[in-house]
Amino acid sequence: xxxxxxxxxxxxxxxxxxxxAALGRVVLFAFETFxxxxxxxxxxxxxxxCLVQIGWLSLPVIGxxxxxxxxxxxxxxxxxxxxxxxxxxVPSIVAIGMTRExxxxxxxxxxxxxxxxxxxxxxxxxxxxxxxxxxxxxxxKPMKYLTIPRVVAATVAVPLxxxxxxxxxxxxGYMVGISRLGFNEAAYIKxxxxxxxxxxxxxxxxxxxxxxxxxxxxxxxxxxxxSQGAQGVGKATKSAVVAASVLxxxxxxxxxxxxFTK
Amino acid sequence: MIQLQNVHKSFGNNHVLKGVNMxxxxxxxxxxIGGSGTGKSIILKCILGLEKxxxxxxxxxxxxxxxxxxxxxxARFGMLFQGGALxxxxxVWQNVAFKMLRGKLKKTNAEARNIAIEKLRHVGLKPEVxxxxxxxxxxxxxKRVSLARAIxxxxxxxxxxxxxxxxxxxxxxxxxxxxREIVVEMKATAITITHDMSSVRAIADKxxxxxxxKIRWTGSIEEMEQSDDPYLTQFINGHSHGPIETIR
Ligand SMILES: Nc1ncnc2c1ncn2[C@@H]1O[C@H](COP(=O)(O)OP(=O)(O)OP(=O)(O)O)[C@@H](O)[C@H]1O
Ligand SMILES: [Mg+2]
Numbered sequence: 483x484x485x486x487x488x489x490x491x492x493x494x495x496x497x498x499x500x501x502x503a504a505l506g507r508v509v510l511f512a513f514e515t516f517x518x519x520x521x522x523x524x525x526x527x528x529x530x531x532c533l534v535q536i537g538w539l540s541l542p543v544i545g546x547x548x549x550x551x552x553x554x555x556x557x558x559x560x561x562x563x564x565x566x567x568x569x570x571x572v573p574s575i576v577a578i579g580m581t582r583e584x585x586x587x588x589x590x591x592x593x594x595x596x597x598x599x600x601x602x603x604x605x606x607x608x609x610x611x612x613x614x615x616x617x618x619x620x621x622x623k624p625m626k627y628l629t630i631p632r633v634v635a636a637t638v639a640v641p642l643x644x645x646x647x648x649x650x651x652x653x654x655g656y657m658v659g660i661s662r663l664g665f666n667e668a669a670y671i672k673x674x675x676x677x678x679x680x681x682x683x684x685x686x687x688x689x690x691x692x693x694x695x696x697x698x699x700x701x702x703x704x705x706x707x708x709s710q711g712a713q714g715v716g717k718a719t720k721s722a723v724v725a726a727s728v729l730x731x732x733x734x735x736x737x738x739x740x741x742f743t744k
Numbered sequence: 745m746i747q748l749q750n751v752h753k754s755f756g757n758n759h760v761l762k763g764v765n766m767x768x769x770x771x772x773x774x775x776x777i778g779g780s781g782t783g784k785s786i787i788l789k790c791i792l793g794l795e796k797x798x799x800x801x802x803x804x805x806x807x808x809x810x811x812x813x814x815x816x817x818x819a820r821f822g823m824l825f826q827g828g829a830l831x832x833x834x835x836v837w838q839n840v841a842f843k844m845l846r847g848k849l850k851k852t853n854a855e856a857r858n859i860a861i862e863k864l865r866h867v868g869l870k871p872e873v874x875x876x877x878x879x880x881x882x883x884x885x886x887k888r889v890s891l892a893r894a895i896x897x898x899x900x901x902x903x904x905x906x907x908x909x910x911x912x913x914x915x916x917x918x919x920x921x922x923x924r925e926i927v928v929e930m931k932a933t934a935i936t937i938t939h940d941m942s943s944v945r946a947i948a949d950k951x952x953x954x955x956x957x958k959i960r961w962t963g964s965i966e967e968m969e970q971s972d973d974p975y976l977t978q979f980i981n982g983h984s985h986g987p988i989e990t991i992r
Contacts, residue, residue: 523847608831615794616829620842620893621818 508725511703515633518625528631536597536632536698537639541646543592548647551584552576552654560663572663573670574677576655581682582742585648587734590693593640594726598701601632602722605705606715614706629702633695640694641687648683685741692737693730700726745770745933746791746901751800753786760786762957763800768950773927773934775944777979778954779988784937785826787954788903791935792823819848822899826906826937828890830878836889837874840864843897863892868918884910891919895926902926904936908943920946941980944968953979955988 555576563569605628608614614624652674659665700722708718746768753761760783768774776784789795791802793814802809804817830839840863841856843849851859861871867888878886887910894902904923908916920943927934927947936947944951945965952962953976961968961976968976978986 525846604833612825612827612829613831615789615792616823616825616831618794619792619818619821619823621815621847622842 508699508703511706512699514625515629515699515702518623519630519634523626525627525631528627529635532631532635533639535600536593536635536694537643540593540596540639540643543596544589544643544647545650547588547592548580548585548651549654551588552580552651552656553658555579555584555651556655556658556663560659569663570673572659572665573655573673576659577652577674577678578682580651580655581648581678581686583686583734583738585651586644586686586689586693587730589644589647589690590640590697590730590734591727593636593643593694594697594700594723594730597636598697598722598726599719601698601701602705602708602719603715605702606708606718609706609708610710610712610714624706629698629706632702633698636694636698637691638694640697641690644687644690645683648686685737688741689734689737692733696729696733697726700729745772745805746935747803747806748787748791749801749803751787751790751802752798753783753790753795754798759957761790761797764954764957764959766952766959766962768933768935770933771927771931772949773923773936773947774950774952775936775938775948776952776954777938777944778960779979780939782954783957784954785905788823788905788935788937791903817901820900821902822894822897823903824887824891824894824905824907826909828878828886830886830890830893832878834877835874836864836876836878836881837861839878839889840892840896842893849897859896860892863896864889866895866922867892868915884912884915887911888915888919891922895922898930900930900932902932902934904934904938906937906939908938908940916940916943917946919943923947944980 556572559572559575559579560569563571563575605614608617608628614628617624617627656670656674659670660667704718704722704725708714748764748766751761751764752759764787766774766787776787778784786795790797791809793809804812809817830836831842834842837857837860838845840860841851844851844856844859845853857874861874864871864874869885869888869892873881873885873889878889881889887907891904891907894904907919907923911919923934923936923943924947926932927949934947936943938944938947948965950962950964951968953960955975961971961973963971968980971977974987977983978988984990
């Protein structure tokens, strides 16, 4: 009994320590990224390519996610609101729910699935095939050439994706509201616009920037630290997506506390 | 010019290098031979700082390499990696001209492309391959593209990690001539790793044989041919019996 408690405590202790150590390495990696960002050279072409890959090519995924989420949200709020005769709140709650929470969080998670995985796999493959070593010998810092364009691109692109997602999500709610719940078109739009504040949208976009940063950083970190072989790359990819998703959810809570509690 | 003093390197319990001493003079061509997995590639990576030795010193022009400016070193350096290490997201010519498309040596696209095509010709590749991606080439062609990239910026120090593997005998001869030419005409300092004895004879000023984590034997080609060191003779003659263990 005592033994098993001891070993259980030991396990908890060990995994806590290794978690903290991993966190420390990630924070160091983030600091190094910032430090390398200050000075040139800047790889503008690579940044542009990353913007297209991370931002533009994520649009369909984000759009679909937002459209169906907005629609489902409208149905749920209608059903919930009916319990105390408040069906009229559907437009405003859909708008606030999308812009403050679901837009950034679901958008961030979809980008984590799509982008963190592909960054980790790409950089991990480069690592195990010595392409990262080759970069160094060609007088190019992998941090500047690979990490920074990806991190900057994701930090810039994800807020914009969130904004697009917000709009599409609200539209999804609108479509369901009109066709299934019997709302009046003009009234729905007026309700949405009247209740929505700039800060609702802005706070969601700030969250998006944080999530984009997390996604790209995790992809690069796990890719750069990938161990040898295809198995190593597979593990790096998985770890990047899991770490990015968890960090998104944790930081979402922290940011929500910071933004909306007084 | 490049000196290794008592360099040790291990991965966990695997003690790969156990005190390597070696030096290469300026404008000289050193060839490292030795069994597969003895740590030849690791020696190069230690010199480049891609792997940190556990012990020992590496000197460049008599100065500890950790205190010298690595950027200056890499600016005059080229390397052919054993696996090629071509960037698969870039076309062949962009790979070859990588250094000339960015950084201090930046040239216009057209200039860089012309230089790349010229270098591809040196390694026996036609201009048509310039716009292909590395994945569309055969293994031997990739190796040669990688070689072209290594020599593209006319480096003064060059490392070749098995430049001949995967090449047919004729192409192998062409590459040997090319390496010799780079060392003689461009007065570059070269370290080459190879298993191919004909290329050892073609390109070496000095040969060093790595065995069991140390330089077992070192000397010129003539000395190599006359040596009666049992390890060396077993290796160059490819005998399965001798002091070097073979596991079957
Ligand atoms: N990143 C690494 N992690 C752990 N062990 C490694 C690593 N890189 C190399 N090794 C080990 O170091 C030893 C030497 O490797 P190295 O690549 O230098 O061999 P080599 O002499 O170049 O062989 P070959 O002629 O087959 O290329 C091997 O036993 C290998 O297992
Ligand atoms: Mg090797």
